[in-house]
Amino acid sequence: MAQAMKIAIVDDEQDMRQSISQWLALSGYDTETFASAEDALKVLGPEYPGIVISDIKMPGMDGIQLLKKLMGADSTLPVIMITGHGDVPMAVEAMRVGAFDFLEKPFNPDRMSELAKRASNARRLTLDNRALRRELSGGTQIMNKLIGASPVMERLREDILDLGQADGHVLIDGETGTGKTLVAHALHAVGSRAGKKFVLVSCAALEEDALSKRLFGPMMPEDSQLPAIEEARGGTLVLEDVEALSDTLQARLLSVMNQQGTPAETRIVAISNLQEAGKTSEDVLRPDLFYRLAALRITMPPLRQRGEDILTLFTRLSEQFAEEYGCDTPQVSAQEAAQLLQAPWPGNVRQLINIAERAVLQSRRGSGTIASLLMSDHEEMQPVMTTEGKPLKEYVEAFERMLIDNTMRRHKGSIASVMDELCLPRRTLNEKMAKYGLQRSDYL
Known part of the structure; x- marks a missing residue:
């Protein structure tokens, strides 16, 4: 929360x-x-x-x-x-x-x-951007924040590395809460513009006149801040909620982009946060602007398509919140793991963060279940499940991997302690760790 x-x-x-x-x-x-x-x-x-x-x-x-x-x-x-x-x-x-x-x-x-x-929305964006830049000052660090071993996340990391080295404008779209701003930071951090200016403007946070001046000027002589298109020269300008640009501002942005040389003086990374049913970036942007931006495009995978990543993320987040609140990390049962994997996650990673924090808080009080948290977010859903079923084997393997991973982390890589807690012989533990890509060195 x-x-x-x-x-x-x-x-x-x-x-x-x-x-x-x-x-x-x-x-x-x-x-x-x-x-x-x-x-x-x-x-x-x-x-x-x-x-x-x-x-x-x-x-x-x-x-x-x-x-x-x-x-x-x-x-x-x-x-x-x-x-x-x-x-x-x-x-x-x-x-x-x-x-x-x-x-x-x-x-x-x-x-x-x-x-x-x-x-307040504008301030929150500014502070989040600053915190992210402080924490993720290098390309390696920011890529490490894109947690997950699912095929869609492997592909996302490859796309970021490829597009980061390219120099064209980029469109990032996908469902709300999937981490589009984090990917914009990653594109900047792994490319040739790393170390140059990274400027983020929320197009939905300002009224049209103020947004026009913030993006293109003219600024008053006394103003210390340059228009964003000038402030980001040589670096990256990220436009959050690009769909909020009026037709007039879309035309002006396109004109500025057309005036730039090759490579572009300022790289534009546009983030689309469309939430209207049946609407896409292509529906609301001028065709000429859309095709300029979408020549390089990243569509963020929804959380429900990331499989075991859900449990990995939930574990990491729970540990962070437990440390913050000074309590033990809640243990996830096999049934709860299945519920997390089956939930539709319309709010994606942002919703998972909220659920993890609330799970820690209710565990500290000694009451409540993960299922009740999922239901409280979506009371109209009976039951809280996706329509896409999975073989039982997949749920069992996902839970088993999470259990070994959590136990290894808790015992800081002590094989003997993990064998004792999970009642596993050394050979079986080694085989399962190899199967799930877990290495003891990661926990030391």
């Missing part, structure tokens, strides 16, 4: 601070309030896990001065400014400095919630 996004509320009027805080708390946000810009600056920094809502007119340091300091520390931090009625020049100045948007008093609480949601 994702942690609630923080919202810092800066206003010298206590009633205003409290009313904004109460409204946003009801919407599920974690709010904190500050009576002055000076107090807020003691907490707000480049890694602040949230957004800021600030009044413009305050004694001492006013909202514009606060905004300038915040933009100087982190130009991607979304700051929503509150202006007085009819105070258009101050609102214009705030947007010029870098404000995400502004609210005019008296404002509609629903409008505030809508802005907070858009700003």
Whole structure:
């Protein structure tokens, strides 16, 4: 379960601070309030896990001065400014400095919630991107994050290595939650542009005018940030939710792509997150833009097609969450392993992450089952199974592999301890490890 996004509320009027805080708390946000810009600056920094809502007119340091300091520390931090009625020049100045948007008093609480949601989504993307870049600074490390031994994952890794070395634009599509942004990072990390700029823009997080300026400019002379197409020059520009581009912006993007030489000055990696039934990237993009992007294409495999990878991923995630929460990793029974393998996983890896975390939490409490978690996600499904049956032998082998893998990891490669726990003779254990591609050296 994702942690609630923080919202810092800066206003010298206590009633205003409290009313904004109460409204946003009801919407599920974690709010904190500050009576002055000076107090807020003691907490707000480049890694602040949230957004800021600030009044413009305050004694001492006013909202514009606060905004300038915040933009100087982190130009991607979304700051929503509150202006007085009819105070258009101050609102214009705030947007010029870098404000995400502004609210005019008296404002509609629903409008505030809508802005907070858009700003929070943009902030989450920025922080996730930074964390991923820190963690996955090299091509080898990022490829290691693409866990799985299934044929579709082997093929995906091969495609990434091949397309990473190519220099054309790329379209990544597939179901939601399959890891498309991770693959975009991998394409950049394993190619000739590794070490150059990697710029990610969510096309769905900005309104059309703001998105146009972010992608193509013109930017104000005082802005420290270049338009994305210029910022990513020599590197990679990733466009998440490319289908959200209007016809006008699609035409402009195509024009920019056509003006670039060969190889392209800026490599475009477009990510399509279409969720409408029966819709594809080809249906919503201009044909000329689609074919330019789809000349090199990666379609992400859904989790339900990845077989034993489901158990491998669940085990790794459970171990990580158990360590985070300071408890034991829940043990998976043969029946639960079969349920995990049979579930349809409409939310793919993102859903599996959620299930693994909840499984750890309920195991810590000593209650609940994996089946109940799957059912709670999809109450309308009776039972939670795919329509594609598998031979019993496949389920048995998948569970057996997971059991040996988990036991080897727990005992850090101690063959004697694994033989003792699983009641297996040495020869049988060796044969099964060879069969499932498990090597003792991986656990030491």
